[in-house]
Amino acid sequence: MNKNDLIQLLKNCGAIKFGRFVLTSGAISDYYIDIKKASTNPQILKKIAKIMAEYSKGYEIIAGLELGAIPLVVALSLEAEIPYVIIRKEKREHGTGKQIEGEDIKGKKVLLIEDVTTSGGSVIKSVQILRENKAIIDEVLVVVDRESGAETKLKGVDVSLIPLISISDILKNG
Secondary structure, eight states: OOHHHHHHHHHHTTOEEEEEEEOTTSOEEEEEEOHHHHHTSHHHHHHHHHHHHTTOTTOSEEEEETTTTHHHHHHHHHHHTOOEEEEOSSOOSSTTOOSEESSOOTTOEEEEEEEEESSSHHHHHHHHHHHHTTOEEEEEEEEEEOOSSHHHHHHTTTOEEEEEEEHHHHHHHO
């Protein structure tokens, strides 16, 4: 499956929307990428996981921040047969008080998964949490990069951003 096929899948399921949208960052955008529309469709989720699996070789753990990345992480885990962890946005105040659910990541090579990146704020937070827990992280795999600063921010912390597609790919594709 190539980039154009993936873009067509996202368009067909309504994951790519045009209009006026307020993003998480507070910025206004003419388009919105709703990967949850794709990741809640089993056929599309399976195809995205197959593509992502090509990038997962050599990793011991897959990680994702709740909520958007979790279906992608689970599907990739099943496809690539690699265990996964879930990063909580906030540390639990009860029970075990963990911020990372799943097995111990200390000293393990972790691939971070994200649905959409914009400015990079949430991926940087996830990288920091993983590193605080002694994970080895050098790459973030994202379905769509909005090309709004995430790649530069990640380079600043020695992490590469690997987008399956970018917003320029989508806009070029019409």
